[in-house]
Amino acid sequence: MSIATLLIVIFVVGYLSITLEHNLKLDKAVPALLMGTLMWAVLAFGFNEGWLSIVDHYGDVYNLTSGEEEEQLYGFKRNLIYHFSAAAEILFFLIGAMTIVEIIDLHRGFAIIKNMITHKNKRRLLWAMGILAFVLSAIIDNLTATIILVTLLRKILVKRSYRIWFAGMIIIAANAGGAWSPIGDVTTTMLWIGGKVTAVGLSEYLILPSLVCFVVPFFIAGYLKPFRGKAIRKELIADVEAHRLLSSKKMLWTGLAAIAFVPIFKGITGLPPYLGMMFSLGVVWMVSEYVKPEKNLPRNQKHVYSTHKALSKIEFSSILFFLGILLAVGVLESVVWGSINGEEVGALRYAAESISVAIPNMDVVVLLLGALSALIDNVPMVAATMGMYTYEIDHPIWHFIAYSAGTGGSLLVIGSAAGVAAMGMEKIDFIWYLKKIAWLALVGFLAGAGVFIIIEKFFYA
Template sequence: MESAIIIVFVMGYLAITLEHNIKLDKLIPALVMMAVCWALVALGVDNFTNWFDSSQHSLVEGFTGLVHEDKMHLVEETLLHHLGKTAEILVFLLGAMTIVEIIDYFDGFSTIKSFIHTKKKKTILWIFSALAFILSAIIDNLTATIVLISILQKIVKNRNERIWFAGLIIIAANAGGAWSPIGDVTTTMLWIGKKVTTEMLFLYLFIPSLLCMIIPSFIASFLPAFKGEIDFEEDVEDKPKSPHSARMLYLGLTAIVFVPVFKTVTHLPPYVGMMLSLAVVATFAEIYSRSKISLTDYNSTESDRAAHHSPVHASLSKIEMPSILFFLGILMAVAALESLGILFNFASTLQESVPMMGTEFQVPGAVGVSDLVVLLLGVGSAVIDNVPLVAASLGMFSQAVDNPLWHFIAFSAGTGGSMLIIGSAAGVVAMGMEKIDFFWYLKKISWLALVGFLVGSGAFMVIRTLF
């Protein structure tokens, strides 16, 4: 039965990886393999020899001696445990996505365009790289990429020039998301899973992530594509749609940054702070929205008033629900493998079979993992989705909170995806927005991303010796 579950997972994973080839949204195979894997677990529970207790991160002793009813009760408890942990991530993401959409409702991101007045390509490259690095640490790398490419399209009219900037934005956005607990889904998973803390994430990963952005941008600034100036025309009519746009931008970004502070002070799960931030931003959004409606609107019919959509309702209708369902499916499917002890046993096998190179991330009684393994995880995240890779690592390894292993995983999974345009959410969305060719990116940008990844990894290995 274990073999059948692994086959289902591999087939589902393959369908996710080939999403664009088979023209099937990745949420569908993710949900199917989640349901089928857990169904097979329930049907074959009497045939399993191991059961993994996620709360204790150890195998359950005497599992084979339990009666069927006790085993099913254990399955239900485990399923509820994993659903609760997954829900923490999903509710957190829902809150963050809604705040970003509220900012966009008031056209808040147009404020960023007002900062750019230069015509020099090299200067524009550095401005966008810096903005991508900073914004992705606050509003996540996917949203930062969408926002900046949208602004880029208004500034750089020539597409052949623009895709070069887009390529460096992808690298910078993924680098910026790695060192922030709210900057990348995989880093958020490690943070919510109590594997890393905000303070140590910054100490371990800020400099490696910064180098991962600076080195490719520095090299690129000498390439012919970034020589000279662009045809830049100020569009006097391109003004924010709302007088509150700048105010909502700063309020929304501050509210998101407040979440790690709230968690540090209260020690409550991050989604609680995110819901508080959402409530505050939504309150101001409703107030500013009402100020645009005249008093005569309140004397109109109910249907007329309904035409004035609440900014909160409008924002909720625009969030990426397919992504939320995909995360639900993939995380719960990985949880099925973890519950059977498959990932735990795989980690033990990995320790014995993979040559231990460099410094090992090891604590007494824990599984040793070499630098090579984590680097391979980074390379793997460029080929396949990094979410299940990190989800699997959470079930494989038992190192304590803030062990360097978790921080290196956060860096590798977050920045390694830049090496292929399909290797990260930021790359995929840029590919769609600018119709960037896979092989063009492989030839022109991938080597820059690889250099940044290796330099950042080297910097991490040096920095971890200081703590």
């Protein structure tokens, strides 16, 4: 077995371990980190022995047998630094966004949103929750929006048999809302930071398809039995967590405005998005230090609302998972697998060319990738496409990839972070979701895709 083939084997085994995390009872960050680091170790061993070549993001090829050793080793090291720094940009962006959301939550800012939901009619409640999920996910991200709204559902609806229907529809709305925003989903953030799309271009292309993906299944669901009649509501007043603090309103609007300011910061300065997110975090952190959550808060209780506590609540296992995935994909992008038109290319680029030969229509390819994201994590899939294709920034294919990877995850309850969160919170059965919700998600996914293709062919040709 060649070293290049061994790298593919490690990636496949690691990928399978990630998708089977529930069966293995192992946090997916573990196989991701082992996979990413082991692949770089094997790549370095093969390179140092002169058994393989690597190609960097400029297209320069390095091999110890084809030039001065010191220069070739430096090229390898520089390539590693590039991939690690590219991953770090995404990770620091996510850390900043997650911290701001946790600060808002500590000050019970989301209680303001929760207390706005007063509908007793199930159909109106469905639309209210859907609109909130669609809008919130575009601002704070689809996972956080889902967690907030499912928590709200548990405080509103008595019967779980109805709650899971609402939770299933929230997954569809949250994933649709996250697909058109550069900060609404990890995959759109990756494409934005990776220089594949701009914030304005992504929103311009995807706002309408994403809206259709959300509206169509909700319109159909409104006529189904679970969403008819009045909801049997719980009493919200008894919920201590729903009570606002003196700082709730201030921190909610400060936090949301700070996150929304990140694309503006990039547009004004031209600096990478993670710097804008760090600036926004600094502003929110500063404000949180001076606001008073309670009238006479004892000094020894101030830590309850501190940013240090918000930082302790971040799921760093998710951050490490992304690191492992991005490092592994960096190896596949770097290892020379073959040549195209006389030019040596990495494994991902070679795979892209092979797929294009087998399926000439890229729209079909991207739709299949979207459907596949319901079975396997969309983060490595999008990371792989970023290394496979060389389309210019804001090319329609990048926008279609963002749409398909983001909304395709709704087809199965395990297909997105939002779905997994709702599944865990409400114990949603996989088969139940497949029978009751998946067909609605599919209708929305295809409807939105159809709108995107029409826009692409007739308005942006």
